[in-house]
Amino acid sequence: xxxxxGPTLPELLRDRRGIPSRTTTLVFLALVVLVGGAVLVIxxxxxxxxxVHHGAPTFNLVYRKPVQKAALRDGELARLVARRPxxxxxxxxxxxPLAPYAGDTGHALLPILGDRQARVLRRTNPGFGxxxxxxxxxxxxxxxxxxxxxxxxxxLVQGRDILLIPADRGSRxxxxxxxxxxxxxxxxxxxxxxxxxxxxKAIRSFNFGTSRP
Numbered sequence: 001x002x003x004x005x006g007p008t009l010p011e012l013l014r015d016r017r018g019i020p021s022r023t024t025t026l027v028f029l030a031l032v033v034l035v036g037g038a039v040l041v042i043x044x045x046x047x048x049x050x051x052v053h054h055g056a057p058t059f060n061l062v063y064r065k066p067v068q069k070a071a072l073r074d075g076e077l078a079r080l081v082a083r084r085p086x087x088x089x090x091x092x093x094x095x096x097p098l099a100p101y102a103g104d105t106g107h108a109l110l111p112i113l114g115d116r117q118a119r120v121l122r123r124t125n126p127g128f129g130x131x132x133x134x135x136x137x138x139x140x141x142x143x144x145x146x147x148x149x150x151x152x153x154x155x156l157v158q159g160r161d162i163l164l165i166p167a168d169r170g171s172r173x174x175x176x177x178x179x180x181x182x183x184x185x186x187x188x189x190x191x192x193x194x195x196x197x198x199x200x201k202a203i204r205s206f207n208f209g210t211s212r213p
Contacts, residue, residue, distance in 0.1 A: 052210050053077050057166065057173050062205040062212055067198050080202055082195050086184040089199045096163055096174035113163050114144035121161065125150035136162050138206050139213045156183050166208050177203060
């Protein structure tokens with residue numbers, strides 16, 4: 001007795017074309033695997049580049065053009081840069097050694113380190129002006145950030161240093177993520193602001209380990 005939905009495709013091909021049902025099923029499964037593989041390949045190709053630092057500590061960043069990797073300078077673990085006419089951006093990651101500490105590093109030690117970082121920034125950036133300071137968090141990891149402005153007209157600097165540590169207690173090495181925007185413009189255009197957003201998005205993508213956040 002025929003079903004309410006009628007014969008299946010393998011049954012139709014068997015009855016009308018003499019093609020065994022098993023052959024039709026295998027061809028269909030092969031097409032499913034092929035399409036699924038193509039989808040995964042396209043998805044992989046569309047993923048933005050990933051910068052991975054293997055070592056101590058291991059971490060990764062995800063970025064999109066025009067942000068790109070650049071040659072490391074002394075003491076750096078990672079460097080990303082972007083350029084527009086009369087405006088430049090730098091995103092760097094440097095190691096943050098942590099002294100042995102028995103308490104909660106994220107809540108007790110980081111504010112002390114953040115205050116120390118603010119003093120260093122004040123000494124090394126002419127025209128330094130503190131914009132904000134306080135706790136921060138990226139990808140669930142505890143941190144402390146210092147935002148500032150410096151420089152003078154024709155060479156204005158907007159910067160932010162984020163001190164970040166792994167979530168596990170007893171960690172002896174974190175990172176300092178530094179963002180610098182240097183501009184000869186008084187007011188940035190929309191395209192400049194779009195690039196700045198991409199650099200800041202790369203900061204938010206930071207994750208300890210090799211997996212994307």
